[in-house]
Amino acid sequence: MGVLIVVEGLDGAGKRTLSAGLVGSWRAAGFRVATLAFPRYGQSVHADLGAEALRGRHGDTASSVDGMALLWALDRRDAADELRKLLADNDIVLLDRYVASNVAYTAARKHQGASGPAAEWVREIEFGRFGLPVPDLQLLLKVPVELAARRARDREAADVARDRDAYERDGDLQTRTGEVYDELVQQKWMSPWMVAGPDTDPEQLAAQISNQLRHGEGVTR
Ligand SMILES: Nc1ncnc2c1ncn2[C@@H]1O[C@H](COP(=O)(O)OP(=O)(O)O)[C@@H](O)[C@H]1O
Numbered sequence: 001m002g003v004l005i006v007v008e009g010l011d012g013a014g015k016r017t018l019s020a021g022l023v024g025s026w027r028a029a030g031f032r033v034a035t036l037a038f039p040r041y042g043q044s045v046h047a048d049l050g051a052e053a054l055r056g057r058h059g060d061t062a063s064s065v066d067g068m069a070l071l072w073a074l075d076r077r078d079a080a081d082e083l084r085k086l087l088a089d090n091d092i093v094l095l096d097r098y099v100a101s102n103v104a105y106t107a108a109r110k111h112q113g114a115s116g117p118a119a120e121w122v123r124e125i126e127f128g129r130f131g132l133p134v135p136d137l138q139l140l141l142k143v144p145v146e147l148a149a150r151r152a153r154d155r156e157a158a159d160v161a162r163d164r165d166a167y168e169r170d171g172d173l174q175t176r177t178g179e180v181y182d183e184l185v186q187q188k189w190m191s192p193w194m195v196a197g198p199d200t201d202p203e204q205l206a207a208q209i210s211n212q213l214r215h216g217e218g219v220t221r
């Protein structure tokens with residue numbers, strides 16, 4: 001049974017870049033690694049509807065905080081069997097965003113914290129009702145909001161497929177989302193957490209995590 005590791009953070013933090021670095025380092029070290037990124041655009045109708053809503057389509061869908069959270073949650077529900085199979089067949093399964101993203105953005109949109117009713121609702125729907133696997137380790141890629149926003153803007157300029165959506169254009173939402181993430185780390189929400197900074201070397205971090213896993217630290221299962 002593999003370990004489930006999640007990379008979390010603001011839009012533009014560098015999650016995709018760091019995830020690719022971690023996966024490359026672990027594979028070079030001989031681990032069997034699988035990876036998934038949520039939302040699963042192009043594979044999940046729920047994810048695609050959510051992305052389209054954040055770009056002004058589907059009426060007032062985007063204005064419903066809970067409706068949006070359900071779309072992202074349903075994407076993960078549909079991926080649950082695949083996720084369990086990946087865990088059975090690999091040493092490490094790395095996820096770029098997972099349930100904590102839904103907690104952080106949903107609570108932040110409602111001006112609540114990580115212990116508020118929205119956070120509890122997302123936890124109950126996704127881990128309780130949908131039975132999604134619980135992460136063994138969550139990694140917060142913590143970068144200043146201004147740097148994440150600059151990276152998201154630069155990426156938009158370089159890659160037409162990654163234009164900024166309504167959440168990414170809302171700086172106050174990103175600030176509040178970062179605050180909820182900090183609370184999730186403090187609470188050790190659902191698993192142990194690690195915090196990585198903007199200049200993290202993926203190779204060093206990969207070695208640190210695999211050493212910890214080898215020694216049974218940071219693993220709840
Ligand atoms: N450590 C880094 N140093 C400099 N630029 C980075 C770094 N990590 C990511 N970037 C750049 O920042 C932008 C956003 O990174 P990305 O990995 O797509 O973020 P996310 O997946 O968190 O939204 C991309 O253009 C990427 O090339």
Ligand SMILES: Cc1cn([C@H]2C[C@H](O)[C@@H](COP(=O)(O)OP(=O)(O)O)O2)c(=O)[nH]c1=O
Pocket residue numbers: 011038039069072073097098099101102103105106162165167168
């Ligand atoms: C996965 C997920 C993302 N989100 C938010 C984070 C982002 O602002 C937005 C879209 O996800 P994101 O990872 O930013 O996709 P993109 O590749 O388009 O940058 O949805 C949630 O609110 N809940 C979730 O469960």
